[in-house]
Amino acid sequence: MKTCDFEKLVAFLDKRLNIDAKLDVLDHLDHCDICRDAVFHIARDRDANLFYYRPQKAEKTLAR
Secondary structure: OOOHHHHHHHHOOOOOOOHHHHHHHHHHHOOHHHHHHHHHHHHHHHHHHHHHOOOOOOOOHOOO
């Protein structure tokens, strides 16, 4: 992966790449801060454990 490729990063996270493509992405991530950050944020946003239900009324109650 010589240039940034968002679709390839998503495929990497979805475990849809063969071993050569995975190694190519990992090598790119070693040198590209932008893609490394993108992978971090995509993975974080997909993690359902990081989301929790907060009733809207709870904020109003706390604000009083």
